[in-house]
Amino acid sequence: EADIYQTPRYLVIGTGKKITLECSQTMGHDKMYWYQQDPGMELHLIHYSYGVNSTEKGDLSSESTVSRIRTEHFPLTLESARPSHTSQYLCASSLTGSSEQYFGPGTRLTVT
Amino acid sequence: KQEVTQIPAALSVPEGENLVLNCSFTDSAIYNLQWFRQDPGKGLTSLLLIQSSQREQTSGRLNASLDKSSGRSTLYIAASQPGDSATYLCAGGGADGLTFGKGTHLIIQP
Numbered sequence: 001e002a003d004i005y006q007t008p009r010y011l012v013i014g015t016g017k018k019i020t021l022e023c024s025q026t027m028g029h030d031k032m033y034w035y036q037q038d039p040g041m042e043l044h045l046i047h048y049s050y051g052v053n054s055t056e057k058g059d060l061s062s063e064s065t066v067s068r069i070r071t072e073h074f075p076l077t078l079e080s081a082r083p084s085h086t087s088q089y090l091c092a093s094s095l096t097g098s099s100e101q102y103f104g105p106g107t108r109l110t111v112t
Numbered sequence: 113k114q115e116v117t118q119i120p121a122a123l124s125v126p127e128g129e130n131l132v133l134n135c136s137f138t139d140s141a142i143y144n145l146q147w148f149r150q151d152p153g154k155g156l157t158s159l160l161l162i163q164s165s166q167r168e169q170t171s172g173r174l175n176a177s178l179d180k181s182s183g184r185s186t187l188y189i190a191a192s193q194p195g196d197s198a199t200y201l202c203a204g205g206g207a208d209g210l211t212f213g214k215g216t217h218l219i220i221q222p
Contacts (some may be wrong), residue, residue, distance in 0.1 A: 033209050043201070045209040058209060090155055099144045099205045103156040
């Protein structure tokens with residue numbers, strides 16, 4: 001079983017609040033990813049990282065930002081949450097050279 | 113830009129049947145093809161990974177094939193069980209991340 005964790009699992013928050021979604025993995029993977037999934041829709045890559053101090057934007061434009069200060073930690077931040085940010089956010093990781101990605105349980109965000 | 117399509121969007125079959133889920137992709141220069149299972153409100157569970165140099169992978173009752181020349185992959189589930197009910201996602205691996213299809217919502221009737 002993959003050791004990748006996301007907190008919180010569920011979050012309901014008001015418009016304008018700053019939020020940080022946490023993602024941690026204990027597998028020593030260098031590559032990490034954030035995907036966004038709207039209800040009934042496919043997952044879209046919004047951010048990824050090759051390793052410490054590396055962050056890149058994915059295919060889907062997102063107002064969120066990420067940081068990678070430690071190998072095992074890849075938090076995602078929204079400075080000012082809006083109802084359009086309501087979605088499920090899934091974190092994943094993989095080892096360079098092995099393209100298999102392992103996913104966390106996801107954070108379901110609702111902005112009211 | 114890679115696009116992944118899954119057919120059918122939904123499928124309901126009686127328990128015990130063998131079934132095939134289809135996935136097609138537009139860019140044959142994929143690094144790999146990964147099949148996932150997603151249960152309601154949960155994350156993704158990796159089922160099978162086929163590297164670009166491989167033709168198929170098997171795990172228990174599951175068998176996945178990859179044909180890069182035609183841009184297709186299939187997931188074969190043998191002797192289906194009610195516990196197989198879930199959404200099955202196909203994803204093509206590129207240099208930076210995965211491109212997902214919308215999934216096939218599978219219901220196995222007891």
